Amino acid sequence: MPHYLLTVTASRRTNVGLQVEPTVRIKEFASRVKDTDVPLPGDRLLLLRPDTKTWWIAPLASFGLEAWQKDGLVHTRSDPADPEFTLALGGRGRPEETLPVGTEIWLADKAPTGGHRTDGWRRIIAGIASGEWYQGDPDAVDTSVVDR
Template identity: 85%
Template sequence: MPYYLLTVTASRRTGLGLQVEPAVRIRALAARVKDSDVPMPGDRLLLLRPDTGTWWIAPLAGFGLEAWRKDGLVYTRSDPADPEFTLAVGGRGGPEEVLPVGTEIWLDDNAPTRGHRTDGWRRIIAGIASGDWRQTDPDAVDTTVTDR
């Protein structure tokens, strides 16, 4: 059974693909998605387009905590106690062509990776909670985006 992730309110082209808003609250998603179905790059997303009412398939390009380093500290706009992950959809085309506002994004639970490399939600949430994060608006800090 596919899992509902979000309804697109905005998207923009980045180096990873189309970065989608809003972010996804991880605790809420973990409460309704099996540990084996943690979204991984390469998984299949199902897109229900509002303009045509049809389903499209797209690859998940990225799904993770948006964070950056500055002066040895790690910053995020997300609340570390209730983290939100940003989703990026792969494929060509612009935001309005691929992900018009109102598009529903679902994780196909028959996706290729099935989250088996992640050890599940508990590890992800515990790792974020145990980190030394600073919550801030990215415009308030001169940032360099890094992977964590």
Template identity: 80%
Template sequence: MPYYLLTVTASRRTNLGLQVQPTVRIRELASRVKDTDVPMPGERALLRRPDTGTWWIAPLASFGLEAWQKDGNFYTRSDPADPEFTLALGGKGDPEEVLPVGTEIWMADKTRTSAQRTEGWRRIIAGIASGDWYQAAPDSVDTTITDR
């Protein structure tokens, strides 16, 4: 059974694909999704367009923490105690046409590849919360997506 991930409020083209807003609070998602259902690059996202109500399929390009390393420390825009992941989808085209505001993004929960790679939500959350992570200023420019 697919599970709801987010409703698009904005999207933009990046070197990783179509980056989607809003971010996803990992603790909230983990509270309603099985521990083995961590979305991984290459899996398929289900998109429900608001204008037609039709479903589209898009490949997941990235789902991770916007983070970077500087001077031996790890920085993120989100709160390390309540991390938020950013989603990017593969595909071509204008972001507003491919992912109009109001598009619902759902993930299928049939694949078990994630548990082997990440060991689930609990490990992701614990790793970020217990590490040497610092919350960066909102206007910081160094950013990459780190899949965890």
């Protein structure tokens, strides 16, 4: 059964792919899916477009904590106690191409990578919680998506 990720409120092209908003609260998402179902780059995403009511398939390019380094510290716009991941779709497209607002994004249940990580969600959430993360203003520095 596919797992619901988010409903698009905005999207923009980046060097990683087509980055979408909103972010995904990881603890909430992890509570709904098996620990082995950690989305990995290359997994298939199902997109239900609101304008055509049709399903599209897109590859996952990135799904991770948006973070950057400044003065030797790692900063994130997310709350380290309740981390949120940013999702980016892969595939080629023109810089002006975006997804329609209202597009639903689902993780296919038969993803090719199959979430091959031992203790996936537990390890990821524990790693973020134990790290030295600081909330920061992403507009003050260049940001990039960092998978943890």
